[in-house]
Amino acid sequence: MASQVITNSLSHLKKYFGYDSFRKDQAEIIEHVLSGKDALVVMPTGGGKSMCFQLPALKFEGLTLVISPLIALMKDQVDGLKSNGIPADFYNSTQTPEVQLEIKSKVANRDIKLLYTAPESLSGLQEILSETYISCVAVDEAHCISSWGHDFRPSYQQLGFLKKSLPKTPIIALTATADKTTRKDILKQLGIPKAKAFLSSFDRENIFLEVRVADKRLKQIENFLLRRKDEAGIAYCLSRKSTEKLAKDLTKKGFKAKAYHAGLPSEERSKIQEEFVYDKTQIICATVAFGMGIDKSNVRWVIHYNMPKNLEGYYQEIGRAGRDGLQANALMFHSYADVIQYKRFIENSMNQKVQEAKLDRIKQFAEATSCRRRILLGYFGEHLTENCGFCDVCKNPPRFFDAKLIAQKALSAVARAKQKEPMGMIIDILRGAKNAAIYDKGYQNIKTYGIGDGISWRDWQHYILQLTNLGYIEIAFHRGNALEFTPLAKKVLFEDEQVWLTKPKQDQVSSSQPKQTLKSSNLFTQLKQLRMQISIEENIPPYLVFNDATLKEIEKERPLDENEFKTISGVNSLKSEKYADSFIEVIEKFNTKKIQKTSTYDQTYALFQDGNSIEDIAKTRNLKSTTVISHLCTLVEKGKPIDLSKLVSTSEVKKVQNILKEIDYEGALKPIFEALNGNMSYEKIRLAVTLLKK
Template sequence: MLLKETQEKLLPTLKKYFGYDSFRDQQQEIVESVLSKNDNLVIMPTGGGKSICFQLPALLFEGLTLVISPLIALMKDQVDGLKANGIAADFYNSSQESFEQAAIFEKIYSKELKLLYVAPESLSFLQNIITEEYISCVAIDEAHCISSWGHDFRPSYQQLGFLKQTLPNTPIIALTATADKATRADIVEQLNIPLAKQFISSFDRKNIELEVRPANDRISQIIKFIRKQPNESGIIYCLSRKGTEQTASKLKQNGINAASYHAGLNFAERSKTQEDFIYDKIKVVCATIAFGMGIDKSNVRWVIHYNMPKNIEGYYQEIGRSGRDGLKANALLFHSYSDVIQLRKFMSGATNEDVQAAKLDRMKQFSEANTCRRKILLSYFGELLAENCGNCDVCKNPPQFFNGTIIAQKALSVISRLKETEATGTIIDVLRGAHNATVLDKGYDKLKSHGVGSDISWRDWQQYLIQLMNQGYCEIAFHKNNALRLTSFSKKVLFDKEQVNLTKPVEYKEPVTSEKSSKTAKTTKAKKDTLFERLRKLRQEIALAENIPAYLVFSDAALKEMERARPMSESDFLDISGVGQRKLEVYGEDFIAEIVAFSNEKIKTRKKKDTHKITYDLYKEGFSIDEIAEKRNLKSTTIFSHLALLYTEGKDIDIYDFVSKQEVEKVRLAKEELESPQALKPYFEHLNAEIEYFKIRLALTIIDREG
């Protein structure tokens, strides 16, 4: 049972360090269970808030929370995020200098550190501190890596069972975004936590739009897709290293800033690509599956699968790297039978080949579905969706069926006449009446069926054959050079005239630019000067000045809420979800000033009395800055930002009562030397903290007005 005193600290701690006023879904129950020293298994979707389930208890435990994490880059990202929120955290790995490692141990011994991230391979170096004197909690992130049933098995995770034996009274919390029943049972058994409380959240990420397209001219489709949202970040997953490099190269040739990421690159190259992506220096990364695991970049707006993933767990985890902020995101998958064939080859001879093959079949069924894709995705994880989702390509464009019996008969007849020995490509060539080397050498041009389907395009025949396979009328013999063979159902179509329903293949064409769409494009361009864009620009300025990723300043979701709520006081700013006490202190003044300035520009025509005009009335009545702040329950820095705005409007403000001409000159020189940054912090540091923030703001206002 959790002490009342501890329970009362939960929401204030959540708000102070993470900026949230309430818990999501099962978070509070999980946090209370951890603080009650229970073992826990948490299955929660990417972006669902897993980290808070152990990070918040870490702040309330007396000792250290040890976090086991599979990747160094993942650790660094998590630690940077914690530090940005004012939480004492660090990571330990073998690449650090000995003095860095010694400093970490000092912090642990003096109980200054709340969270320490470490890879399982480095645990042996921490033997001295893995005792109940120092460790209050153990969190095992990406826990599916422990299980050979899982989609991302790592042998190093299988040693983690010793933690419960060494720390019998210390709560262990295992977390993952993807684990079916077999994997969940394996995690609990191998970690020696049989009594762990299991929390399984909904797998439904409603904000991600699901779409599958045939793999025709993928590069062209991807370029068009990216150009529709050029300022957004996205990841393209490819099956091979070569694929990542070729895709990135083709995108760059078309003016898209892209980079490749795979295990064949050296550590420095991989780190640079990852860092450039996190810091928004590049928008697109073409990667193999390892990229993005655990990276808390909340503003990834889309994920494209250039090739089909080998299982639904992997697909689900990878699309989950988009839209972590809860805003709209897109997941686009290209489906090709050549990918299925390639993946079959990869798994051939594996110890769990049967399991892998079954999982690939489920992935293939998802890709070829004619029903709501989200229903299929969620049912795989044991979650049933009563209604169609309305946010996948099948729901948005339900397939139109037609009587395709004659098409089916032509295709099956050719398969039969070729004695079930040829793969898809040759069958289509015969159907279309081709006279290429294969057809001529084998005498297929003499067959009665040669050219019976010449009125149908090669691509459409490819799609029809896939539909016939899906319905069981023919199948691929993977062990016989991928030849297409008839099934027991084929006879019903060829001889019993059974009706076959097919759907018209979807063709993706770029819409023709009309006068109307041209106007829409202009409107879109004109919309760029929104408060969101202004706040995003300010966020980028601050991120560059502090050398941290932009999303660690504020997420896109927080900026959207600022745009909606327009907070103009510190108390209102603190009400924004994602704004904690530390972020208010560090960034509040800059963002409030930007919101006030933008609002003033946009509502000049309104009759509504603005907050800064109330300040002006009190100023004209002779009240001092401190008196106005007290009357309005605002901080004096906010009142000064109001005065700066009023001065810009041409109101009668004795601005030099608050900032001297000498100070204005110093700021003017700093502005020239710093090349006019938007944030105040660079000025403050450049001037060696000699001029206060509010005076810098006023000085810049004077300089801008004079200019």
């Protein structure tokens, strides 16, 4: 029975979403939900969480109600579902009473399979909140329900009533970021303590992790972006003012950048977001208010202009890059000033100790000299046994040197300043700065004045931060951020203890950084232009036509008929029907030399005639087996003597023959596939049709 559920789900997966196989854990989760059981799904951003309730929704008799925190996210998800031929809608406070009534009528008449709404709007849906209409409830961004989570929303805490109102209805809670405490709280608050938890790997292997010191940030960002001229990305800033300044500076440098923050009028925010989603704006400089409401799959990079306040926020924000599975970059800048500002924010706040501990963890991550991915995943309870090889530390390991003399100079300066001064003043003392603050306090007369003038200000900052991390110095936040000794400092000053530090990275342009992620060929550029044209005609974001990963596969495989086009990952039946001809036309124009087309078929023919299996040919030629079968069928139609009867059984041919007697066959395989209830693959149908024609 279980295998039958998965088999049927697979046919829906290809038909509506264009994929041939499930990602890790998806099949098990879908089977669990379809059996009517509650579930908690913790899966990384871009890992396929939505599929875990969208596909079951197609098989449930009634409605799947999706609780989502942001209106923009609902619209985005609904647009994506509609573009795949799935009836869906959203219900929220921005709609007129007439529109809201129409949506409720659709639910009552079973005209839609998924309905998205926010917790605040549930009161308006009282008349349909019954098991007469609802077959499943999905709570997206479920960490919002917990005060232990990093993005707590009080409105989510009312959702516990759903299980009481719908006791037999499965509830699936989904999140990308939840530690053990938060996971327990989600289940308790939703009233589903016995729900099965599905914990996928947190690892986003396609994202290159990099951290740099916030020195000459604008120049560093400019160099970073010059390598990614046509790629979309998000730059997160701590303040509204910073977003506007960075957007202005980048625009002056020739980049298409816009600022986004909560202080802008809602209409302007919506317009900016839409221009980004529709690829009209390349860069968004935003506060963390931006991003949760979009599902744009071709974001190629995320920059943190300031260090985030915790690792949960960092993880969620970098997860907005590379959702199509192609390579992406996450670049974080960090500074001493960021830590100071966050300390002020969380002073006397709720859960102050928890927030301080989380701030310490991300500070350790930023200043790490070991594999960053191991630190990040370890925080979420996932422990790698080897270094990742795909972060700045792995690509360019730090070199340690004997820094006892540097440590002694720094600690002596702290001592001579009587442990009353912050880092900036200590560095000025060491470098022999001639400014008013130094002279006002008479520091030009102490013994340590100028003893470190041969080391740059930035390098001294690098060394003192390391001494802080190693436990020789503490920052007294309650005394104007003054540097104080710990007991370990005395060992360096008076017991000659050895100290090993790392050299700062020079230039910070990072030779370890991977080169531009997408190497665009002329064909890929033409495919993107066609995608944009379709996007404008249909008024949907380009990535909802096809994401970059699908375009890259089209570029590689170069399908030359609709059957080959259907084999591309991300191409479903509806999209194949709508777009195949247009994309094939672009490919054919690109392949002006007909000999190229002939030679690829001849290579397949020669290998098949030599007795190679379909799988062997596919492996040898680096093609999909479906493409090989398509080649063979085309060769038979052109008169080549190939025996296809070994590839499809007589009974399968007979089934197709019987269907052809009942329908008006005009060359499309979809009507045959549907008449057979999806129980025969397109490849088998193609083989049978080719044999019958012969």
